[in-house]
Amino acid sequence: METKKILLIDVDSKIPNIALMKISTYYKLKGYVVSLKKLNYTYYPKDRNQSLINAEGYDRVFASIIFKINKQVLKIVGCNDVQIGGVGVSLNNDLPLEIDNCKKDYSLYPDNDCSYGFISRGCIRNCYFCVVPKKEGMIHQVNKIDDVIEHKKVIFMDNNILALPNHIEILTELRDKKIRCQFNQGIDIRLLNDNNAKLLSELKYIGEYFFAFDNIKDKELIKSKLDLFKKYVSKNWKVKMFLYCHPDMDIYNNVVYRINWCKENKVLPYLMRDQSCWQSNNREFYIDLCAYCNQVNLFKKLSFKEFMKKRTKNIQRQEKSIGLYYDECYGGVCAQAFLSDGTPYKLPCEKHKSEQKELGLY
Numbered sequence: 001m002e003t004k005k006i007l008l009i010d011v012d013s014k015i016p017n018i019a020l021m022k023i024s025t026y027y028k029l030k031g032y033v034v035s036l037k038k039l040n041y042t043y044y045p046k047d048r049n050q051s052l053i054n055a056e057g058y059d060r061v062f063a064s065i066i067f068k069i070n071k072q073v074l075k076i077v078g079c080n081d082v083q084i085g086g087v088g089v090s091l092n093n094d095l096p097l098e099i100d101n102c103k104k105d106y107s108l109y110p111d112n113d114c115s116y117g118f119i120s121r122g123c124i125r126n127c128y129f130c131v132v133p134k135k136e137g138m139i140h141q142v143n144k145i146d147d148v149i150e151h152k153k154v155i156f157m158d159n160n161i162l163a164l165p166n167h168i169e170i171l172t173e174l175r176d177k178k179i180r181c182q183f184n185q186g187i188d189i190r191l192l193n194d195n196n197a198k199l200l201s202e203l204k205y206i207g208e209y210f211f212a213f214d215n216i217k218d219k220e221l222i223k224s225k226l227d228l229f230k231k232y233v234s235k236n237w238k239v240k241m242f243l244y245c246h247p248d249m250d251i252y253n254n255v256v257y258r259i260n261w262c263k264e265n266k267v268l269p270y271l272m273r274d275q276s277c278w279q280s281n282n283r284e285f286y287i288d289l290c291a292y293c294n295q296v297n298l299f300k301k302l303s304f305k306e307f308m309k310k311r312t313k314n315i316q317r318q319e320k321s322i323g324l325y326y327d328e329c330y331g332g333v334c335a336q337a338f339l340s341d342g343t344p345y346k347l348p349c350e351k352h353k354s355e356q357k358e359l360g361l362y
């Protein structure tokens, strides 16, 4: 009898794709031969070529798309049984239970040396830019630690582990079993207390502790929680903050404030740009800002002004980005900032206003 064949297509995962690994196990157990094609698309909104996949000879194709922006990149020919899933396509396309219950087939990613998985799903919060509560609902436990671990180290992708009522038990188990681990989606710093902060500090933690500082209104709370955490993890730059950034946020008083706050507190920033930053009138500025924040060594060593002078010889770009960062006219350029729909929220200074008037621009 001819062996049946499955083609898995991983369009844009940065790490081993859990859904595809489970599908692989499910079909291998049924005697299928499974192969993986990895396409390595990013989430950056630049022009992307469509990938033409010839799936002739395969009985079934499964593709996973994580980022919405990659929704249209696949063209699959030669097979009539194609299923495309992932949060980039829909929030309501969970795996059937019999596949979801399978183990992950890590052999699809032979260079990988780490386990990935979730102890919990869902979240107690409802941040407007986040799909987790819509897709996964309220926080709930889905696995025990031992269900996830198959390697010497493990990356947990839980979205809000400290919101889980029994998280103390879980952290205690991780500590007692000396498991090398990380929570890579960020830990909710607002939920820190002496108990869980101490336990986190006692883990065999991989790299930095990721938290988030998304809302400027939380600044006092986050500072007090950071001080609490530093009682247990005092090393500088051992904390990394996700900083969500949207063109409708005031650049100087919100985005730059949080970046400078990170520097003052010896915390690494990780700027998470909303997709709309790429369409904004300040597009280049957000690209520069991200390049600055997300390159650890440059961020630690250089001011933004020094960084921009090294980054580009384009004087106009230097001046615009520096002006926006420091909220001042710099060189000949006004620090005028725009909302996502292109309307200015910070008007040009008097000098540039009159110049622009003469040119009929204002």
Ligand code: SF4
Pocket: 123, 124, 125, 126, 127, 130, 131, 132, 133, 159, 160, 188
């Ligand atoms: S706390 Fe994190 S996971 Fe929860 S809704 Fe906000 S961004 Fe999403």
